[in-house]
Amino acid sequence: MEKSLNWREFIITRAIKASGYSAVVFVLLIFFFLLREGLPALGEVDASSLLNIRWYPIEDHFGILPLITGSIIITFGAALIAVPFGIGTAVYISEIAPRWMREILKPLVELLGGLPSVVLGFLGILVLSPYLRILLDLPTGLTAFTGSLLLGGIAVPTVVSVAEDALDSVPRAYREGAWALGATKWQTIWRVTLPAAKSGVLTAVMLGVGRAIGETMTVMMVTGNAPVMATKLGSLFSPVRTMTATIAAEMGEVANGSTHYHVLFFIGMVLFLISLVVNVIASSVVFRSKKRAERILS
Amino acid sequence: MTNKILIENLSLQYSDGTESLRGVSMGIRQNAVTVLFGPAGGGKSTLLRCLNRLNDLTEIKASAGRILIDEENILDAKTDVIALRRKVGMVFARPVPLPMSIRENVTYGLELAGEKRKSKLDEAVERSLKLSAVWDEVKDRLNDPAIALSGGQQQRVCLARVIALQPEIILLDEPTSGLDPISTGKVEAALLELKKEYTIILVPHSIQQAARTADYAAFFLQGELIEYGEGKSLFTVPKQKKTEDYIMGRFG
Amino acid sequence: MMTKFLSRNRHTVQRLGFSFITLMAVMTVLPIVGTIIYILFQGGSAISWDFITGFPHDGMRAGGILPAIIGTLYLTIGTAIFSVPLGIAAAIYLSEYAKDNQWTRLIRLAIINLAGIPSVVYGLFGLGLFVLFLKFGTSILAASLTLSIMTLPVIISTAEESLRAVPQAFRTVSISLGATRWQTIRKIVLKEALPGILTGVILGLERAAGETAPILFTGAAFFLPRLPQSPFDATMALPYHLFVISTQVPEMPIQIQYGTALVLLVFVLTMNLIATVIRSRARARRQW
Numbered sequence: 086m087e088k089s090l091n092w093r094e095f096i097i098t099r100a101i102k103a104s105g106y107s108a109v110v111f112v113l114l115i116f117f118f119l120l121r122e123g124l125p126a127l128g129e130v131d132a133s134s135l136l137n138i139r140w141y142p143i144e145d146h147f148g149i150l151p152l153i154t155g156s157i158i159i160t161f162g163a164a165l166i167a168v169p170f171g172i173g174t175a176v177y178i179s180e181i182a183p184r185w186m187r188e189i190l191k192p193l194v195e196l197l198g199g200l201p202s203v204v205l206g207f208l209g210i211l212v213l214s215p216y217l218r219i220l221l222d223l224p225t226g227l228t229a230f231t232g233s234l235l236l237g238g239i240a241v242p243t244v245v246s247v248a249e250d251a252l253d254s255v256p257r258a259y260r261e262g263a264w265a266l267g268a269t270k271w272q273t274i275w276r277v278t279l280p281a282a283k284s285g286v287l288t289a290v291m292l293g294v295g296r297a298i299g300e301t302m303t304v305m306m307v308t309g310n311a312p313v314m315a316t317k318l319g320s321l322f323s324p325v326r327t328m329t330a331t332i333a334a335e336m337g338e339v340a341n342g343s344t345h346y347h348v349l350f351f352i353g354m355v356l357f358l359i360s361l362v363v364n365v366i367a368s369s370v371v372f373r374s375k376k377r378a379e380r381i382l383s
Numbered sequence: 384m385t386n387k388i389l390i391e392n393l394s395l396q397y398s399d400g401t402e403s404l405r406g407v408s409m410g411i412r413q414n415a416v417t418v419l420f421g422p423a424g425g426g427k428s429t430l431l432r433c434l435n436r437l438n439d440l441t442e443i444k445a446s447a448g449r450i451l452i453d454e455e456n457i458l459d460a461k462t463d464v465i466a467l468r469r470k471v472g473m474v475f476a477r478p479v480p481l482p483m484s485i486r487e488n489v490t491y492g493l494e495l496a497g498e499k500r501k502s503k504l505d506e507a508v509e510r511s512l513k514l515s516a517v518w519d520e521v522k523d524r525l526n527d528p529a530i531a532l533s534g535g536q537q538q539r540v541c542l543a544r545v546i547a548l549q550p551e552i553i554l555l556d557e558p559t560s561g562l563d564p565i566s567t568g569k570v571e572a573a574l575l576e577l578k579k580e581y582t583i584i585l586v587p588h589s590i591q592q593a594a595r596t597a598d599y600a601a602f603f604l605q606g607e608l609i610e611y612g613e614g615k616s617l618f619t620v621p622k623q624k625k626t627e628d629y630i631m632g633r634f635g
Numbered sequence: 636m637m638t639k640f641l642s643r644n645r646h647t648v649q650r651l652g653f654s655f656i657t658l659m660a661v662m663t664v665l666p667i668v669g670t671i672i673y674i675l676f677q678g679g680s681a682i683s684w685d686f687i688t689g690f691p692h693d694g695m696r697a698g699g700i701l702p703a704i705i706g707t708l709y710l711t712i713g714t715a716i717f718s719v720p721l722g723i724a725a726a727i728y729l730s731e732y733a734k735d736n737q738w739t740r741l742i743r744l745a746i747i748n749l750a751g752i753p754s755v756v757y758g759l760f761g762l763g764l765f766v767l768f769l770k771f772g773t774s775i776l777a778a779s780l781t782l783s784i785m786t787l788p789v790i791i792s793t794a795e796e797s798l799r800a801v802p803q804a805f806r807t808v809s810i811s812l813g814a815t816r817w818q819t820i821r822k823i824v825l826k827e828a829l830p831g832i833l834t835g836v837i838l839g840l841e842r843a844a845g846e847t848a849p850i851l852f853t854g855a856a857f858f859l860p861r862l863p864q865s866p867f868d869a870t871m872a873l874p875y876h877l878f879v880i881s882t883q884v885p886e887m888p889i890q891i892q893y894g895t896a897l898v899l900l901v902f903v904l905t906m907n908l909i910a911t912v913i914r915s916r917a918r919a920r921r922q923w
Binding site for chain 3: 091093094097098100101102104105106107108109111112114115118119121122169170171173174176177178181182190192193194195196197199200201202203204205206207208210211212238241245269270271272274292295296298299300301302306329332333336337341349350353356357360361363364365367368
């Protein structure tokens, strides 16, 4: 019996270890398939036309600049909303709210993270954009601004949960030390707790921004999908189109293996690399601060 | 009396550079209580954890030497550690009842060993709870969660859990450190009873306990075995200056 | 005098600051509650037995949404089949076996990256690998596999967290009583971590159930006259259906749109509620 047990244990241990590495395998697989389908675009369209300002695939204009600026302006707008509200809510939950309030707020914010983006896009079309059109007196309510508002809401839960973790892990002794020196709770938050949690809060902001860049359905539904260069602040109030929305809207209609198909994969590759950079930086900030904390404690 | 365990020139160093053993050699007698004492970080717990290879769970930088139990080197790579741990049971400083009922706690090891017959299991539960002097207190609530018991009762159930496996050697690492004097007395009384059948190695939580319980005593300081001998003489007329200083409370 | 003034001033600042932060939190949470209530009200009147159990007809402008409901159910189950065992096994590896070295850091980095990859990029990957390269076609299988990989990081990180929360002493004791590592995991660690793992699994699947972008090119169908017959069939799905009827179908009755949004929301909220209940009950019952 012992023998068969050992044998089983050996197999199970191996299977568990293999599963452990599955995440690495998948990241490599994803990168490989994006390269495989996306790199041919560089052979079929030369770099200068890829960096053009005109996206009109039917006539073989594959300039991805308007899509990039579209993504940037919407993400920028979303960050303007998600960062203050996200950090504010995190501070409220972790430092100010009474216990019962925290028990209500945390699941609610989590719930926002779980709301399907298509539902938010749907309400964006039916409720938010007509309202904004009248309020701001615009020709259409489907603008970058509408997208930014909703995207801000989508990024908030990410910012809140990561920032709240960071605030939560600030040792209680820091706060008590500040109170003992006569600081008010408010001064303690600004001068002690938030600075101590700085790197975690920074990570929260980065991950929130990463979430916003990658969001697809909501922006596709509410931003009007016009591939025009968004270079001025005024562009915020006109229709734009993002990289993600372009892939989602057009991939269904292209022929597999066509230039258009390869260019869409190329855009996917760019998105993948952006998220890779954001996450590597964000996680290295976390690792570094953890090491620092370990040094202080030991 | 014979040596149940023979430790030969045992050295060990943890990866993080903490507590270690340096060239420890000693024989441990059968059916007696051997006490390992000394200041914290002296290597007592490390030695205990070598005897049932629990150190396998910790990252170790270097180790050397041999431990012979019944003339077999248990540090050998070919050793069946599972069988070894059934033969060499261990009770920890803090009582850790597993998150299950009292009864399941006691039968846990036996069921892992493949014992399925209910009569055998019931028998083992009663026998080991009686030997660890807690049967009368828990016999009517065997199916209650073990965590609901008092600390002293928990620790005796933990002892019963080890006894149920019918080991040959029982290791106790400061088993009474968190207990009140009455519970401590009950555990010590149980040990006196148990040594008739088992070889017991105890890391006591105080010198008083060491003196009360020791048939043999070994004084450890910074990973080295300073003095080893019969309990009675070691605590009354220690041969080494360091031992004497420690017993007199001059350091530690 | 001066200090007294200062201190009063400080407390005024604090009161103002607290009010401001509280207002921000309220403004963050209120739209969530508002959205849910609004959809409940608007969609409520569309819900009927026929709407839940009927097929769409008249170019989806009438009838029910049964195929979309069933499709989302299939996709969620399909995702669970692949991602749950793999995710829990990976979490067990990280929490119980992995040493703290370069390789483990690489795995963690990969998990963080998987969590950050845009959902539409998962769609591209699924199209490239499952639909075209492995020739599964636009199918429930391809879509479920794509969603599984997307869900994996959520399941791994929540499961690892709950495994790590199980006290180390349980493992040491179990090993000292002659258990092997796997027996310890199976009989003690997994049992104790189960509620936490379950919570993470449901939250991960909840996200998968609501996703549209990853299934756009891997398994979602615009309209199907019958239910999918095998894993190799494409399927309708609630989120994609909502997208279709709110953007692609002209003169779509608003009632059906709200009704579909409501059903999707209830689907997702129910999963969320189950997860929350499991978590709070486990917390109350926990013995350590």
